[in-house]
Amino acid sequence: MHCLRFLCRLLGKGRHHHRDHDQDNPNAVILQLPLDLLLLITDQLALHDKFLLSHTCKTLRQVTCQDWAIEVSRLSFEDQIGFWAGLAYSLPNRWACLKCCQLHPIDTSDVPRAYWAISARDVPCTVDMSRGVEIEAYSVQHYHVQFALKLSRLGNIHRRYLKALMKPYTCTRKSPIPPLAESYTAEPRIINKRFILREEWKFRNNTSSAIPIFPDEHDLFPSVCPHMDMLYGGPARSRFRKESSIRQMGMRQLEEHVLLKEVTLLEEGIASACESPGQWIFNSCLHCATDIAVMISTDEREGTIRAWHDFGIEGSPMDISWKAHVRDQHAYWLDLGPYLDYPHGSIRELWLEGASHGTGTGQSTLRSVFKKPIDGLSKV
Ligand SMILES: [Zn+2]
Ligand SMILES: [Zn+2]
Numbered sequence: 593m594h595c596l597r598f599l600c601r602l603l604g605k606g607r608h609h610h611r612d613h614d615q616d617n618p619n620a621v622i623l624q625l626p627l628d629l630l631l632l633i634t635d636q637l638a639l640h641d642k643f644l645l646s647h648t649c650k651t652l653r654q655v656t657c658q659d660w661a662i663e664v665s666r667l668s669f670e671d672q673i674g675f676w677a678g679l680a681y682s683l684p685n686r687w688a689c690l691k692c693c694q695l696h697p698i699d700t701s702d703v704p705r706a707y708w709a710i711s712a713r714d715v716p717c718t719v720d721m722s723r724g725v726e727i728e729a730y731s732v733q734h735y736h737v738q739f740a741l742k743l744s745r746l747g748n749i750h751r752r753y754l755k756a757l758m759k760p761y762t763c764t765r766k767s768p769i770p771p772l773a774e775s776y777t778a779e780p781r782i783i784n785k786r787f788i789l790r791e792e793w794k795f796r797n798n799t800s801s802a803i804p805i806f807p808d809e810h811d812l813f814p815s816v817c818p819h820m821d822m823l824y825g826g827p828a829r830s831r832f833r834k835e836s837s838i839r840q841m842g843m844r845q846l847e848e849h850v851l852l853k854e855v856t857l858l859e860e861g862i863a864s865a866c867e868s869p870g871q872w873i874f875n876s877c878l879h880c881a882t883d884i885a886v887m888i889s890t891d892e893r894e895g896t897i898r899a900w901h902d903f904g905i906e907g908s909p910m911d912i913s914w915k916a917h918v919r920d921q922h923a924y925w926l927d928l929g930p931y932l933d934y935p936h937g938s939i940r941e942l943w944l945e946g947a948s949h950g951t952g953t954g955q956s957t958l959r960s961v962f963k964k965p966i967d968g969l970s971k972v
Contacts, residue, residue, distance in 0.1 A: 623651050630655055639663060639671075640678030669693070670910050677738075677908035684742065684749050687735035690909040691717035698739065700753040704778070705761050707731040720909075720918045730761045730778045734909040737787040741906045744782050758782070772797055772805070776814070783942050787903040790943055791816075795895040805888055805895040806862050816899045817882040818919040819928045820858040827859040834859075837926065854878060854928060858897075861886040865895070876936035879928045880916035883940040900939040 622630070634642060634656055646656040664675055676688035676695055686695040696717075702710055707729050711719050719733055736757055743754040760779040777792045793814045795805050808826035815821035822830040823837075834855050838848050853860075857875050861884060864873040870890040876883045881902035888895050904913025916932050923929070 789901045793897045819879045827862040831859040902939045
């Protein structure tokens, strides 16, 4: 509760100012309400709002008087995180840490592109292994999302940090498979008060040699989200290995079929793109808010994988809109967690509003193949 005492002191400084203000304006409308009516109103407030209200003036402090340390310790873990996240919403220099269950101060050098520095920092709270894009040295954390949304909402503080948080990132490199070349781009945007990240991986063959743009011999391919990644090797090999692992689980045939479809969306997308050069193949994760699109150019010299992630609105790191994107390090790789209900394709549409993206046929094809076994399973 050290953090809470610190906050009380911090807010207490402002309180003296407000106390004077209160004395100067004893006719403030809210203070004219009968006490029982005022209590009816404050009883409706979340604990973090009561905490902040209690530090605005002497009278309201008396109305909302509580032992905050005891009140907070009585909350469930999830509600305690909600309390800190609620306070962080109002405090521009703080963020709520899920691992320490308290607030931490802002560090304006901590941005998604500084992943390697952040992950090596000497604090008890390590970063969330979100989506596996850490291999790209670019990793959006929950507090990045929260600071970006909060500073964007406030509009008048830490402008430079907000700009750094929202800066697109590009990395171009030689592929481990010559003569292929690779590039990775990440671009965050705030749309409708939601934090949306678009990622793009490009694979190019800049020579006259005819080699597959998505070769099967190497572990090359991106982890698009915790639920869409390759299990060793390229698409065909990865699919084969996943199928073999699922067979060993002794499930019913329908369940095997559903699980294989679920864990091979990326492989299926790439396979469909290879069959139809020049056409975007669309799909969406069933477990986190991520839309994907895959295309091979008509000359088959360039392959593109795009992902659009919706990290949600301002809130707690316990919210499913964030948690769904975080890899559970302890879970078995075939345990993909709960299904997430969101309109598939909506994140891409939100991003591309007004822009033309072609009319890929893959989305409807893959979806219909996929939906039937899911519907079937729910009736079993
Ligand atoms: Zn922490
Ligand atoms: Zn996912």
